[in-house]
Amino acid sequence: MKFGPQKGHVACIFDNFFKDFGLVLIALIVSLVSGDMDLLSENVGVLVIVLLAPVLRVVGWLTTTYAVDEEKLLIKSGLFTRNELEVPLSTITTVDFSQNIFHQIFGVYKLNIDNNANIADGQTKVHMTLKKDDAAAVRSLLMKGRQGMDGSNFAAEQDETSLPHREEGTRYQVETSDVLLMGLLKSKLLFLLELFGAIAVIANLLPADIFESGIMDRLIEKIAEMGATPAVLITIAVLFVTGSLCGMIGSFIRYYGFKILDNGEAVKIEYGLLNRKTYTIAKKKISGVFYEQSALMRIAKVGILNLMAVGYGAGSDEDASEEAILFPLLKENQLTEVIGKILPEMQAVEAYQKPEPKALRYFFIRFSVFFALAVLAGSFFLPKVDDFFQGAWVLGALFLMYRLGACVMAYLTAGAYGNLQHFSFCYGGYKKMRVFVKTSMIESIESVGSRWKRKRGVMDINIGCLAPGGEATQIVDNLPESTFNELKEYLIY
């Protein structure tokens, strides 16, 4: 063995600390501030379950060892059931570092190692928390195993033994203002759902006398006086402002100090305020990029450029919501130039082949439109149940118009083209996506459509490509048959 067998650093028990213990901390703070410790004693069952996590982590730390030799990485774990995971070095695609605040305090690094197995369901993802010297040694050993690897993500590394260091290449430093703007303009839906969840949990933790003081009754009275339409509109406005503010703060914490280094062979990305992350992705391993624009971003003519590469983004570490951002905020008119610089295969951008006018009707056959129609029908019925819902049809009509607008936008946005170097797809309603995938990374092409739609020469096109999770299938609706026939000619057989 060149390294180990050795246990990781004890700091690994603090992984996901705030995620696991955030609620307990809030409960503790609320109890201390209010001087009422009953809150903790009443929820002792929940506390026991939450506090099991560190016990399990300690057991995991005590029973897990890591070893590396010339051929493989060997991880042995388990208390009652012993598990041995053997990862051949030649299959490893990425070895990256991250440091959360506790790692920074202890001076340790977390090595995130994965191979292509995490494209499919069976993830072979290894996290090792090691002292600085051990992390460097393991990384060096893993890099020495790169012989025979096809375009390993280590290809771009110059100093094989050091931790993240200064390298030569084109360097892009993203301004903090751009990071804040990204948080402001990003779609708020997912965030608002998380916010609702958090509010519901926190409300449950708050002392009951807050609700008994009459504040809630007065609030409900006010809402009842307003009627449904203004109440909903004000709620949307408040949520939007709250979402924007929280989005800005969240983006600042997560993406502070965003740096991109392009050294020709690989792209290195660094970011994070509390949890500093470093990713090195060999260009050979990049399947493509996608440019994402929320409705607000489309108005501001900016967007987020994301990478499609195994080992970066969602699923690349414990945080499933991690996004594979390459440029946090990129102007529309810079897109072609930046993509061409980083991935020369994407230079020859062409005009999209768009849906024909006869395909417009198919964009309205969506669940969201039928749902909006049902809401409108319901809004006529609701005033009979309660006067509060008088005028609710206005909201129903607005919602239907919003959904119909999304259908028209989807028609205007949809498009695709392909050539020998890359395929590109454009789709979305208010939120627009432009995807660029290397032709060499495309695995399958599929046309889907009802018999009637096919008779009219209209079909949905699904592309399967070598990319992580949800990005592995790209779908563009209602394109002409000629586009499908042209794309399939460019597939590499």
Add this chain to the structure above:
Amino acid sequence: MEYKKLDKKIIDGWRTSRVIRLACFLIPTLAATIFIDIDGLVWNIIYYGLWAICAYCLLGLIFYPPIEYRQWGYYIDEEKVVIRHGLFFISQTIIPIIRIQNITISQGPINRHLGLYKVEIALASGSHEIVGLDQETADAIGESLRAKLYHRMEAKGEL
């Protein structure tokens, strides 16, 4: 491009699985009819909804398998596999042989009874199936795909 058809016995296979699906809805619906006193708007909606699903399953059992059979087809040449299938929505999938990660030939309980097999073609981004094949055809497809894959990989210098 002329598609190859599946073994006709697959119609019986699809019918059997649709009978099982129908039974899953019909048994609780009949039990509700016999043992429960259906009262109230919500229960009535659920009750008649279950009967509607049963009627749909029965129609599906009678009419869908022959339609599905008519639309199912596959085509394999030196460089690609093309699969066409669907009932209301017909999909045509083109898979370059060089992209295949692994090939699995398998048989479920209904297919075992009918002597049918399915060939599963796995890619990194998902998998595709050719169903309703007799053993000889399934083995031949598996072998030929494997040989073509190695041949193409060799030609591209990837082996």
